[in-house]
Amino acid sequence: MGNLHFDFTGQTAVVTGAARGIGKEVARHFARSGAAVYLLDPDADEVERAAAELGTTAIVADVSSTQDAESAVERIVRETGRIDVLVNNAGILRDKVLWELSDEDWSTVLAVHLGGTFRMTRAAVPHFRALGYGRVVNVTSFTGLHGNIGQANYAAAKAGIIGFTKTSAKELAAFGVTVNAISPNAETRMISSVPEDKREKVAAEIPLKRFAAPREMCAAVAFLASEEAGYITGTVLPVDGGLAM
Numbered sequence: 001m002g003n004l005h006f007d008f009t010g011q012t013a014v015v016t017g018a019a020r021g022i023g024k025e026v027a028r029h030f031a032r033s034g035a036a037v038y039l040l041d042p043d044a045d046e047v048e049r050a051a052a053e054l055g056t057t058a059i060v061a062d063v064s065s066t067q068d069a070e071s072a073v074e075r076i077v078r079e080t081g082r083i084d085v086l087v088n089n090a091g092i093l094r095d096k097v098l099w100e101l102s103d104e105d106w107s108t109v110l111a112v113h114l115g116g117t118f119r120m121t122r123a124a125v126p127h128f129r130a131l132g133y134g135r136v137v138n139v140t141s142f143t144g145l146h147g148n149i150g151q152a153n154y155a156a157a158k159a160g161i162i163g164f165t166k167t168s169a170k171e172l173a174a175f176g177v178t179v180n181a182i183s184p185n186a187e188t189r190m191i192s193s194v195p196e197d198k199r200e201k202v203a204a205e206i207p208l209k210r211f212a213a214p215r216e217m218c219a220a221v222a223f224l225a226s227e228e229a230g231y232i233t234g235t236v237l238p239v240d241g242g243l244a245m
Contacts, residue, residue, distance in 0.1 A: 006222050011034070012080040013027075015030070015038070015040065016041070023041070025214040031056050059075065063090045063115070069119035085135045088117040114161055121179070139182060140162050140165070140182070178233035183239065206242060
């Protein structure tokens, strides 16, 4: 990422779904920018390996669990005294056409994406209020606005994150907290699970003709999480090679 680093020295940043992909690269970026960084993920082996690589701290947590979310935030504040930045990136896929979706396929995807975003943000709010400061960056998707065959659950969750972002931005503004989202289009494990012919078709529709590397999401997240972006809230920033145009 060259020299593009906002200064997060003295701040605590929390990234969910951080064992790999976008989450891991965002965590790496915050660590290089001086923050104390906590990686949350339910995959114990992967998140501990990632944290060891990055020189950060791993917490094995399932953000669809209120207890896990609240325990993680409590531990982070106990260890660092604060939480400044929360990046809600955790997500899973259970892709099927809607008439084949089970209740579990539906509820599990919403519980992680949308429920995790809600639970982690809610748990952080008292600490943001105590600081009089906070930055929340949520990860949504082009699919949340435009839909995608086989992803009714994922699309509903990502659309919900947009609504949650805008409402929480309005509610938390009084406490010096901004809440924004990015809409990424990166080559992640989720994208790699899509059949190659379909991936190529999607890539052809992107003005820049490619999916981004996960690290290309970092600049947008860091900007929205920075002190300098304090007058931006409730927005969804597409980082998608022009797909949303």
